[in-house]
Each structure stands twice: as structure tokens, then as C-alpha cells.
Amino acid sequence: MAEQFLICPLCGFEFQKTEALCHHGCPLGAMCNLARCPACEYEFPEQMPADSWLRRLFRRKETPMVPPIPEEGLLTVKALAAGESVEVLCLGGDNPSRRNHLAVFGLVPGAQMRLLQRYPSFVIEIGETVLALDEDVAGDVVVKRREAA
Amino acid sequence: MNAPAPSALSTGKTEGAKLLPFPGPGAQPAAETVLLVGNPNVGKSLLFKNLTHRYVNVSNFPGTTVEITRARAAFGGREIDVVDSPGINDLALRSDDARVTVQLLEKNPGATVVQVADAKNLRRALLLTLQLAEMGRPMVLVLNMLDELAARGGKIDRARLSELLGVPVVGTVAVKNQGTSELIAALRGARPVALSEEGAESIDPYERNRSRLARVHEILAETYTLDQPRHAPLSVRLGFWAMHPVKGLFFLAAVLGLVFWFVGLFGAGTLVDLLETGVFEQRITPLAIQAVDTILPFPHTHATTESAATFALPVTPVHEVPLGVMERTVTSPAYTLAPDAKLGTGAEVGRFVHDFLVGEYGAVTMALSYAFAIVLPIVTTFFLLFSLMEDSGYLPRMAILVNRTFRLMGLNGKAVLPMILGLGCDTMATMTTRILETRKERVVTTMLLALAVPCSAQLGVLLAMMASLSPFAALAWTGMMIAIVFLVGGLTARAFPGEAGDFILEIPPMRRPQLANVWRKTLGRLSWYLREVIPLFVAGTTALFLLDRLRVLPAIARFGEPLVTGWLGLPKEMSNAFLIGFLRRDFGAVYILDAATGPNPLLTPLQIFVSMVTITLFMPCIANFLMIGKEHSMKTAWAMAAFIFPFAFFVGGLVHHLGSWLSNF
Numbered sequence A: 001m002a003e004q005f006l007i008c009p010l011c012g013f014e015f016q017k018t019e020a021l022c023h024h025g026c027p028l029g030a031m032c033n034l035a036r037c038p039a040c041e042y043e044f045p046e047q048m049p050a051d052s053w054l055r056r057l058f059r060r061k062e063t064p065m066v067p068p069i070p071e072e073g074l075l076t077v078k079a080l081a082a083g084e085s086v087e088v089l090c091l092g093g094d095n096p097s098r099r100n101h102l103a104v105f106g107l108v109p110g111a112q113m114r115l116l117q118r119y120p121s122f123v124i125e126i127g128e129t130v131l132a133l134d135e136d137v138a139g140d141v142v143v144k145r146r147e148a149a
Numbered sequence B: 001m002n003a004p005a006p007s008a009l010s011t012g013k014t015e016g017a018k019l020l021p022f023p024g025p026g027a028q029p030a031a032e033t034v035l036l037v038g039n040p041n042v043g044k045s046l047l048f049k050n051l052t053h054r055y056v057n058v059s060n061f062p063g064t065t066v067e068i069t070r071a072r073a074a075f076g077g078r079e080i081d082v083v084d085s086p087g088i089n090d091l092a093l094r095s096d097d098a099r100v101t102v103q104l105l106e107k108n109p110g111a112t113v114v115q116v117a118d119a120k121n122l123r124r125a126l127l128l129t130l131q132l133a134e135m136g137r138p139m140v141l142v143l144n145m146l147d148e149l150a151a152r153g154g155k156i157d158r159a160r161l162s163e164l165l166g167v168p169v170v171g172t173v174a175v176k177n178q179g180t181s182e183l184i185a186a187l188r189g190a191r192p193v194a195l196s197e198e199g200a201e202s203i204d205p206y207e208r209n210r211s212r213l214a215r216v217h218e219i220l221a222e223t224y225t226l227d228q229p230r231h232a233p234l235s236v237r238l239g240f241w242a243m244h245p246v247k248g249l250f251f252l253a254a255v256l257g258l259v260f261w262f263v264g265l266f267g268a269g270t271l272v273d274l275l276e277t278g279v280f281e282q283r284i285t286p287l288a289i290q291a292v293d294t295i296l297p298f299p300h301t302h303a304t305t306e307s308a309a310t311f312a313l314p315v316t317p318v319h320e321v322p323l324g325v326m327e328r329t330v331t332s333p334a335y336t337l338a339p340d341a342k343l344g345t346g347a348e349v350g351r352f353v354h355d356f357l358v359g360e361y362g363a364v365t366m367a368l369s370y371a372f373a374i375v376l377p378i379v380t381t382f383f384l385l386f387s388l389m390e391d392s393g394y395l396p397r398m399a400i401l402v403n404r405t406f407r408l409m410g411l412n413g414k415a416v417l418p419m420i421l422g423l424g425c426d427t428m429a430t431m432t433t434r435i436l437e438t439r440k441e442r443v444v445t446t447m448l449l450a451l452a453v454p455c456s457a458q459l460g461v462l463l464a465m466m467a468s469l470s471p472f473a474a475l476a477w478t479g480m481m482i483a484i485v486f487l488v489g490g491l492t493a494r495a496f497p498g499e500a501g502d503f504i505l506e507i508p509p510m511r512r513p514q515l516a517n518v519w520r521k522t523l524g525r526l527s528w529y530l531r532e533v534i535p536l537f538v539a540g541t542t543a544l545f546l547l548d549r550l551r552v553l554p555a556i557a558r559f560g561e562p563l564v565t566g567w568l569g570l571p572k573e574m575s576n577a578f579l580i581g582f583l584r585r586d587f588g589a590v591y592i593l594d595a596a597t598g599p600n601p602l603l604t605p606l607q608i609f610v611s612m613v614t615i616t617l618f619m620p621c622i623a624n625f626l627m628i629g630k631e632h633s634m635k636t637a638w639a640m641a642a643f644i645f646p647f648a649f650f651v652g653g654l655v656h657h658l659g660s661w662l663s664n665f
Helices: A053-058 A096-103 B006-010 B044-052 B096-107 B119-133 B146-151 B158-165 B180-189 B205-223 B234-243 B247-295 B345-358 B363-392 B394-407 B413-422 B426-435 B439-452 B456-467 B471-495 B515-549 B552-559 B561-567 B574-581 B585-596 B605-617 B622-631 B634-662
Strands: A005-007 A014-016 A034-036 A043-045 A085-091 A112-117 A122-126 A129-133 A141-145 B032-038 B069-075 B078-084 B112-118 B139-144 B154-156 B169-171 B224-226 B300-314 B320-337 B504-507
Touching (some): A053 B471, B112 B119, B112 B180, B139 B146, B247 B320, B345 B363, B363 B413, B363 B515, B394 B413, B426 B622, B439 B605, B456 B605
Antiparallel strands (some): A085 A141
């Protein structure tokens, strides 16, 4: 195994595994998953285990990543009123699979669409295609209102 | 919809549709190959059926075809291979379905491409036509669903469209098998699309689609006219109501009411009475007993009972219109040996076989009568309604309504299809979870199906049990199951890594379901179900019979006693019910029903309720367990079982203790 640097979570001391005092002559040997910091004697697990299902179950709900604030004046389907007809400008968001998923239904730049309803899910109409969307997907579709003729 | 298409090429295990026998690699390919290509849900599979007279699974749910089906057809002496493909919207984008279709096109360089288009949605179809055109293949454009176009007041100038594109354009109504012979005739005239090369130099797919769209609009302007009728057709208005936030809920309530009436009251009540008492108890069982007694005689006399069945048409759960009464004096499986009889070895063997066939746990008297008299009518009525809902296009609208609620469980609205199908058969529903996009959604849905969605066989038995309790108990049971679905769903969603997929679902138009198709589908599901289930019933009954004969049952009952009598507060005889519930939970429920009804019920109402809750939470059956192993992994299946069974007993005991505590007041 390559020489591995450990960092003590208590005092921040950086040391090699072989320097750890407890690793000499420890009866637990390889079975022991703990290391003792030579500087402050704090004992800690060498590797943080991957997120276990138990940990996920009890962890506090993460605040979702704040979506990038749309530029001023950018209109998305989310902000439309039911019944409005608009033209699709672009599909925002940095989720290419979502973009592809929408584009295959004809939701491409230049397409004309109409918002049919907002609740309980967003429903839009592109030609004869009727598509149901989540709120956050609707927030990814940037549109522009047609100029008054 | 993005069905897991890459596997579609290799494995053919989707429910209903199967890979049709096709001349193997050594066989001479037919002179011509026809590839059916088109947007999703435009009727490719129906047209395939019309061309080849082979049935594939057809439904009004986008993404039904997740595999490639091919068959050979003979048209006036010409042999043609017809290939059905999954629906695609765009060739350029690298979606799984598009990849499959592009591969198909590449593998069949000489094939004629028949693009199937929804005539109502010509814009989207033409966008695809222009993309296909760039491949330079001979093409025929089929405008399907001309009847629906006409109903909406639309008209397409087919001659002009054919002139503009330079390919034959055929109109069809595939559900009514109209226009098929015109299509066959037009195959001869297939030509590559005459293409104007503007905008093709751009590399950006959006830009190219934009220029294609512009061309599509030019074509549409010349060929497509729409006189919007003053009133939208009823089906269109129904479609909007069904997804309206308020009207949609009424619609949902009406649909659920219909399901409850047809499956719960008519199927589980009237039909079960008719078959269980009228047919099995009064006709088949006495006949079977007589036949076995004639072939394997040993000195004994069967008891006779007065059997009576009332047939009535249910109106509400407590009101019904009586239609007739059947009364008969019948021979029952219970018998007494002649007092001075000494049975030789031959007679003992005869008695053993006699008991195995028509005894208390007999293959005929129990397994078959249960499978055909109780399960069959309920499953048939359920599958019939489910196929109707599927073909009418209601299910995707239901997904819109429940999407936000399902989000609480880390799922999205698309999971409504397997969840509802689970009320018919959880094993089948576990298979359909593959329409969900992420592994997380598939696991959570599978878990909820296995834990708390009772299948129709079990629902039937539970309904009968509830009849012996107050309506309050039925409500409490329903409330508990819903609470458990949300609790466990929410927790599983948190514990399982990953996110739910996007909810992007195409909503097909509401259609009047084609009865022939509905019937066919129902029969297909039924035969699958019966093949899966009847061997299990017979195996379960045999196991029970042997355990009973070898006196193992009392021993096991003693083993499970602390759990059953102590924690659940049930009589020790109920251990057998739970034991057999490991095999099939509804089968276990039948035992509970036996103990719960009759002149001298073994169980008190609270005990009935406790056993009902416990057995509902059991894993549905061995088949379901194996299906989870197949769809996910055996490890997942074991992990789920390790959670589900202790959880079922835990909740059952909780109900028992809470109930006993409450009854002190």
C-alpha cells in the first residue's frame, strides 16, 4: 500500500500512517480501523466510510443547491399564466439529458407552445403534442412572449 | 418516455410483447424489408399487426414498444419482412430509442422506410421526415389516425404533400384496419424524399432543427387546413377535465369508485359467489369426491351440507338487487371412517391420495377452487378495467394529478402505472417498473409494491374479511396502508442514494378504447397470471397437506407461538396462516378468513384486524421475490425480505397492543 498521509481532525496535524503511535505492536493489527494522532493523541477512524444508507436516513435534509439566478428579464414557463402562448427561446440549465429529453418532443428553440395549466403539474402544448412537466423542468424552459402585432 | 432501450435489442422480456419467431440467421432473408419508423404513440405497432397479422402489445401509453419486433408477411406473392421499432422524435439526438432506430436503419441498408405519422401532429412527423430524408432511403409516409384528424376538423392535402415530398403518402386508420392494402400497394412506389439542401450545413442540432422546422411550416401551409369545430370533441374535453386540478380529482374519484364497484363488489362479490358456491361447492367438488371415491374406494361416508348462494347485483356495499338463489344439498370434503374399519395398506394409500385430491387441503377442493373461484374473477375484472384505462389514455393524466404527492416518496408521477397495476398483480407490476428512469425510482416502487400494495387476489380475500368487521375497520386499514406507503416510501427514498428522474411525460389524447384490443390484452395478462399462479397454488396446497400429514404443522406452530400468541395476541393456530403466507400472502389470508368467519369464529374482531394488517404487509409471493431478484439483484430481494417480514410483524403487534390498550377504556 502506498504511504498514506492522515490528517488529524482535531488538531490538523498531518502524519504518515507508520508514524502513528498506536500502529506499533497493536494486537488488533490490520483489523483496527482507528489511528491515533501522534501530536494530540486523538483517536479517529482512518477512512471515513462512504455514506451509508443509515447515515443518509438520519441526516438532515440538505438545502438544495441554489439554482443560478436567471438573468434579468429572462422569462421561463414557470412564470407564465395558464393559457399563454409563447415562443421557446432556449432550454436553460446545465442538464444535457433533460435538454435532449425535452427537445425530442419538439421543444426546440423557435417552437411555439402554449401553457395549458400550472397545477397539479405544468402541462404544455406544442402543436398537437401535450407534455406534462415538473415545476423545476418548467423553470428550465426559457421563452419569449410574442410581440403585440 | 425513455424506456430502457439498449437492453431491448437483446432481451425480449417485456410483458405482453414478445420477440416473435423470426427466421433464424441461417434463413434466407426476404427480398424486401420494411422498417416502420415514427414518433411515439402514433400506431406503429397496430400497423405492424395489420400488415403481418401478428399481435404485439398495443396501448395508449407512449413508449410501449421497447424492443424490436419483426415478422414476415406475404403480400400477393411478395415476401416482406416487417420490422417494428420504438417511437422516436429525433434522429440526431442520442437518446436510447433514437440509437436503436439508427442502428436498425444501418443494419438494413436495403430496407424501405415506412414512416408512420399521427395525422393530427403533422408538424412533428414532418420534422422527423426531413431528418429521415437525409439518409436517402426509399420512403413511404403513412398518415395514421385520419379519423381523429377529421374529428378535430383538420384536413391534409395528401396529393400535394406527396408532390412536395416526392414520396407516396398513404392515409390509414390503423385501429380499424383501413388503408392497409393501399399501403401495401404504395410500397412499390417508395422513393427517397426530394430534399432541398438549405440549412443543412450547420452542425448545431438546434440550428438544423430550426431550419427544418421552417421548411415544415412551408409544407404545412400548403397542405394542412384546420377548421376548428365550435365545440371541442367530447374526448378532448374529457382529456382536459381529467388533468384539471379540481375536476380531475372528481374524475379520479369517479374512476376509483368504478374500479371499486366493478372489482370489489361485482367481481369479488357476485362473481365469486357464483363460482365459489354455485360452481365449485355445488357442482365440481361433489363430482370430484364422487369420482375419487369410485376409483379409490375405502370405507368412509362424507358429510352432507346445505349449500346456498344468493346472486345479487351490488349497488352499494350494503345494498344489492337479488337475482336468484341456488340451493343444493351437497357432499362436503369432511368425512368419517366406518367405526369398525381396518384399513389395509392399499386402502391407506387410497385414503392418502383421496385426501390429497379432495381432502380438507386438497388440490381440487382447495387449490383449484381458490384459484378459479376466488382469484380468477377478481383478476379478470381488474385487468379488464386496467386495460380500458390504459387504452383510453387516462393513466398518464392520473400521473399528472399524483406527481406532487409521489414526489414525497422520491418518485414522480410516472410511477402511477406500476402502482396501479400492482393492485392487479404485484409481480407483473414489478416488471413494469422498468419504465421508470432512475434506479432509485425502480427500487422504491418495487419496495412499496412488495410491502403495501395488495394484489387483487389478496384484496378479494381482504374485502371478504372486512365484511365481518365494521366499516370503520376498513377505513382504518386503508388509512394505515396509505400511511405506511408514505412513511416507508419517504424513508426508502432518503436512504437510497440518487435523485428521482425528471417528470416529462407525453400526454396522449383520450381515445375510445377498442374493445377487441382491450379484450386481447386482458386475456394476455390473464393467461400470464394463471400460468404463474396456479402451479404456486398447487405447490402451496401440497406443502400444507404434507405438513399437516407429517404432523409438522403443530411443531412449527409451537415454534412460532411466542411471536404469534405473545406479540400478535392471536391463537396459535394462526401460525399456519403466516407460514403459508410466506409462499403467497393471499393464500395465508384465506386461512385467516377461514378462522374469521363461520358459525364459531376463532378470532375476535381485533384479532381479525391484527392478522389482516400483518398479512397485508407480507411480501406478495415467492414469484414476486424471484422477480425482484431478476429485475434488481438477489441481494436487493433478500434485503427487502429482511425488512418486510419483521416490519409486518412489528406493525401487527403494534396494532394489537394499541388495540388492547384502547379497549380498556
